[in-house]
Amino acid sequence: MGLVHLLRAVTVEFDLLGAEFAARRGLHPTDVRALIHLLDAARADIRATPGWLGEQLRLNSAGTTALVDRLERLGLVRRSRDTADRRRVLLEVEDKARQLGWAFFGPLIDEVVAAAEGLDEGELEAVRRFLTSVLTSAARARDV
Structure with missing residues (x-):
């Protein structure tokens, strides 16, 4: 149970x-989660649409539109037409959002990277397996 409690404490922090x-x-926590999903999608080469984002956040169409409108108005997200299907709208995170995120979270990211550099490859693989398993379990619990 010690690992469960430690993981919960990290999650809370x-x-x-x-x-x-x-x-x-001046953002809502859902705005931040949306930006995280869009950044993760870009890293995974997923073409993020408003519908896809709404599914990730469990928002209805109206809520997703309001969210994307707000992020676009703030200059954090850009809508563009899909070149393969002009009917489809794609969402992309603007550099401004990346810069704001890095300015705030960069020092923490640097510390986490430094902590990982202190582990050997076997230890890193064990951490990866553990976190992947926890993530899968959490996603499964959310889908119930």
Whole structure:
């Protein structure tokens, strides 16, 4: 149970940091989660649409449109037409959002990277397996 409690404590700290970032930028925590999903989609080469984002956030169409409108108005997200299907709208994170995120979270990211550099490859693989398993379990619990 010690690992469960430690993981919960880390999760709470990350959640508090996300809420602080949102508050400092005049964002809603859902805005921050949306930006995270869009950044993850870009890294995974997923063509993110408003419908896809709504599914990730469990928002209805109207809520997703309001969210994307707000992020676009703030200069954090850009809508563009899909060149393969002009009817489809794609969402992309603007550099401004990346810069704001890095300015706030960069020092923490640097510390996490430094902590990981202190582990050997076997230890890193064990951490990856554990976190992947926890993530899968959490997603499964959310889908119930």
